[in-house]
Amino acid sequence: MPTIMVHHEVKDTQHWLASPKREEVFAGVGVTNIRTFVDPQKSNRVGLVMDVADMDRLTAFMQTEPAADAMKYDGVIPETLVFLVQS
Template sequence: MPTIIVTHDVTDTDHWLASPRREDILPSLGASNIRTFVNPRDRTKVGLVMDIADLDVLFAALENPPDELSEAMSYDTVLPETMAILVSS
């Protein structure tokens, strides 16, 4: 099971940190062991580290997000165009 790092910007970091949405949505995409991170010098830059059961499922969902994922990202103030994903090698 690969581990990935996902970074992106948000417009409300405190809301993003407190939100339950990622724990509601990401496991359905095969994510587990989800941890959050915040850049201490620019709190609008955040990240996640997680294990992913199937990278193809995750990338397909990000390529053509279902409504539930789009709504969760919007609720969490994620700026999708800033997203970068790194996969453990």
Template sequence: MPTVIGYHDVKDKDHWLASPKREEVFGPLGITNIRTFVDPGNPTKVAVLMDVPDLDALMEAMKTDGMAAAMDYDGVLGETLVILVEA
């Protein structure tokens, strides 16, 4: 099961950290061990690290309106999103 990191900018770090949306969108995909990170020097830069059982399913989900709505709710600046997959 690969570990995936997604990092991006957010409008409001506290809102992003408190949001239930990560669990709501990633849980049904079987994604586990979700951990959040914040750049202490620039709190608008954040990351999520997670274990992903089906990378193809995650990448398809990233294209859906539901994922876009969750990211919008969380204040994610989508154009800054970078996804890294454990090599």
């Protein structure tokens, strides 16, 4: 099971940290062990480290309306989204 690191910017860091959305939507596509991070130099830049059972499934999910809705709810700035896969 690969570990994925994702980083992006958000509109409101405290809202993003408190949001239950990422657990709700990612659980449905086999993502587990989600850990959150905040850049101490630029607090609206945040990140996740998570274990992904099926990378193709996650990639397909990220193109859906439910994924877009979850990002909007969490205040994610989509154009800043970067996925890195453990190698």
